[in-house]
Amino acid sequence: MSQDRTGPRRNEMGREGKKSAVTTWRKTPHVDAAAARTSSKSQGKKAEAPRKGAAKNGKVSEAGRWSNLWRLHRQFGRESLQRLLATPAASLMTVLVLGIALALPAALSLTLENLKTVAGNSNVTSARISLYLENQVSEKDARRMREDLLKDSGIAAAVYISPTQGLAEFEKYSGLGDALRLLDSNPLPGVIEVEASDSSPLAVSNLQNRLKRVDGVAELRVDSEWLKKLNAIVTLGDRILTGLSVLICLAVLLVVGNTIRLLVVNRRDEIRVIKLVGGSDGFVLLPFLYSGFWYGLAGGVLCWLIVACLWLAVSGPASDLATLYQSTFRPEFPGLNMTLLLIGGGAFMGVSGALLSSWRQLRDIDP
Amino acid sequence: MIIFENVSKRFPNGHVGLENINLHMARGEMAFLTGHSGAGKSTLLKLIMLMDRPSNGQVQVGGYRLSQLRRGQIPALRRNIGVVFQDHQLLFDRSVFDNVAIPLMVAGFDFDDIGRRVRAALDMVGLLDREKLNPLSLSGGERQRVGIARALVNRPAVLLADEPTGNLDPDLSADIMKRFEHFNQAGVTVLIATHDLDLVQRMGHRTIRLERGRLVTAGATTGEAVE
Structure with missing residues (x-):
């Protein structure tokens, strides 16, 4: 008896089993007569009202069951x-x-x-490339280089920052001016800051390769590196x-x-x-x-x-x-x-x- | 309705609760279960409602072999058995009304119906005016009656009662017993464990006597209730 109730049909069987357990228990299923008599004393007509719902177990309507469940x-x-x-x-x-x-x-x-x-x-990725110039490049050469660079269609803007300017900025922002003054000469190179007109990674990398070959450029750094x-x-x-x-x-x-x-x-x-x-x-x-x-x-x-x-x-x-x-x-x-x-x-x-x-x-x- | 076949119950500590009980209660029968305390009355009732399982033998209730009942079917069994517990088993975190409503709630009764049924049951035990109180503020006898109301509220097919009149005065005991009889006449199988032998004799129903776990008198099945 227990074996045939296992397996995938277990749930249905469970429900069926419950139902039959409820309904086959006795021949005279309810005792409403007695209940009506006892409760009518106190509740008058209310007890005579038709007993809906669970009066006979399992006869709760579908809607009633849902509303019961909800409540x-x-x-x-x-x-x-x-x-x-x-x-x-x-x-x-x-x-x-x-x-x-x-x-x-x-x-x-x-x-x-x-x-x-x-x-x-994209606003941030607009790539800036800093060209660090070799030390022997004079300020005049550097300005000429900047002019040449501006002719390149891939370059939207170019700004030259001389070593002196660079030092001033560095002093201003880093607060290490005193330390720099201990040095005999200005250690900073001249820098040309270039802004690429096309900021897509491919264009930037092409431009980077071109700029690497320019004479007098010691090192170049793409600002979007941090990205x-x-x-x-x-x-x-x-x-x-x-x-x-x-x-x-x-x-x-x-x-x-x-x-x-x-x-x-x-x-x-x-x-x-x-x-x-x-x-x-x-x-x-x-x-x-x-x-x-x-x-x-x-x-x-x-x-x-x-x-x-x-x-x-x-x-x-x-x-x-x-x-x-x-x-x-x-x-x-x-x-x-x-x-x-x-x-x-x-x-x-x-x-x-x-x-x-x-x-x-x-x-x-x-x- | 209730059939015991060679049922024994030994507790883990070696104590023998019941020994080789053979018992047959017909549908709609009413019987008293008597015996000294410790004779196994409560154990026998517990086996019927699956609060405990026998060590040997078979118990059948309502046509079901309890040993083969799946876990998921136990609630359905218990919904058909109303039980009056010796220690009431009431909940003190809610009102009398809510206590009596529990069997209806778990069985998925219609919400509108619950109030009516609970009040009918409370009225029957004379506690209608106490429905809003907490069981803690009731006397022992009143708690017992709340327990009775809860056992009867969903009109079970079988009613088990463990010393239901233990704390009640004689008048009320007689009244409660009359109620049980009433239900019995409406087709409910009633089994009452008690040691109030006076009452048992006055009522004149079948008496099952236990002594140290053994069945001494099984009593005759009363003619009218034979299936």
Whole structure:
């Protein structure tokens, strides 16, 4: 008998089995006459009203069953929220832990998104190439070189910075003027700064090759070099984000799981009683899933708040930094997608954590 | 309805709870289970509602061999068995009303129906005016009656009661027993564990007597209830 109930049809059979268990139990299925008599004393006409719904088990209409289920869910949702609010300090601690933990990868992800915007921003990639001239090139030669360079169609602009000018600038920006004055001569070479008219990587690299062959150029440096480094950093950051996210997700699952585990322990008696009067595993599980849901949701919202605060704190300095790199880039506020992802992800992880930790535990409470 | 075949129950500590019990209760029968405390009355009731499993032998309830019932079917079994527990098993974090409503909630009864049924059950045990109170503020006897209301609220096919009148005064005990009889007449199989022998004799139903885990008197199945 038990063998043929296993296998893929197990679920259907389970339902069938339950139904038949309910309906074949006795010949006279209800005792309404007695009930009507006893309750009519106090309730008058109401007791005479036709008993709809579960009067004969299993005859609840389809719509009625859905509406019952909906009301049950609403009630459980409300009750678990009330339970959570009944211990505000403890709940707040859990929510804080969740929020802060989730904020780590969220903030990192936001940073990376913004860095990617920077890396892809054409305004910044407009490549500047600095030609460091050989020492023996005189200022006059250098000016002539600049004129020649301007004839190249690939070059939009060229500026000559003489060693003296360079020294003045260096003194101004580095604050190392005193140290430089100790030197006998100006160690800085003359520099021609060239701006490429086409900033695509290929054009820049072609131009670079041409400029390398120009006489008198000792070294040349492409200013967009830092963009490549940035790209590399972003790629690395992506990897770190993935790893960190996995770890944080695990941590969140564990935190929610542990909290729910304690809830289950505290409500052991209740679960026992509910099971004794015929509550299924799913029925006792549901309130805990809702607890996990609320924890996760609150954690997600808190995480969003933290990220938003971080953004407010960082966006000003970040814009300033971008200005230093001649970029019009402005850090982007966490958008709707990010918001939904954070809050929805939080809630999802809350439910998963609750499910993982309480399922086994609830099954083991076996009166 | 309830069949025990060579059922024994030994506890892990070696104590013998029940030994070789053979018992047959017909559908719609009412019986008392008597014996000294420790004779195995509670153990026997626990085996019927699968709170415990026998070490040997077979228990059948409502046509089901309990040993072959899958885990998922246990709730359905319990929904058909109303139980009045000796220690009430009430929940103190909710009102009397909500306590009585639990069996209806778990069985998926219509929400609008629950209030009506719960009040009918509370009215039956005379506690309609206490529905909003917490069971903690009730006396032992009142808690017992809340337990009875909860056992009967979903009109189970089988009613098990473990010392249901232990804390009640004689008048109320008699009244509750009358209620049980009433349900029995409506087709419910009733098994009541008690050591109130006076009451048992007055009621004049089948009496099953246990002594140290053994069946002493199985009693005769009453004629009217034979299947």
